[in-house]
Amino acid sequence: MSKGDGDFISNSDVEPALDVTSSVGEFKIKVFLNGVEQGWFTDVGPPEYWITVTPRQVDGTTWTQVAYGGFTYLKKSTNNYLSYRSNNVVFSNGLKMRGWDVAAKWQLSGKNLKCLDNNSLVGKEGDSFYLDNKNIVEVEFVPL
Structure with missing residues (x-):
């Protein structure tokens, strides 16, 4: 899926195991634009899995943070970030x-x-989210 689409390959190592001793735990991401709640991060599914929002928390994606190489990654499931x-x-x-x-x-x-x-903040245009520093959204990590 990823290597054949021409994007820069950023992680050549094997996917790290989730640290079950982490104090962060699972959470959902609530999104706001100009102080107005937009919903909860999720993806639209196959074939492209673009990020959107759903109005109900129960339908939002459950995330975990993965610390690796001094950086933080947001993981949905195995090989799904x-x-x-x-x-x-x-x-x-x-x-x-x-x-x-x-x-x-x-x-x-x-x-x-x-x-x-790419040193950019997440923004929203229509129902889609971009890393372009435009229409910047606020997020809240809500623990489960």
Whole structure:
């Protein structure tokens, strides 16, 4: 899936095991735009797994944080991480679920979610999310 689509390969090592001793635990991501709740991060499913929001918390994706090499990755399941697509013509820098080999590095920057790979904040356009520093959204990690 990831290696053949022409994007930069960022993780050549084997996917790290989840640290079950981590104090962070599972959480869902609530999204706001200009202080107005937008819903909960999820993906639209196959074939591309673009990130969108759902209005109900129960339907949102359950996330865990994976610390590896001094960075934090947001994991949904094995080989299924929050990332973006840098070379897509229509959805350039669009957020999507991808494999470990192109998983993005993340950091909470105040109430914003910052990708350390392209140094951009998550923004929203229509029903889609991008790493383009436009219409920047606020996020809240809600523990389960």
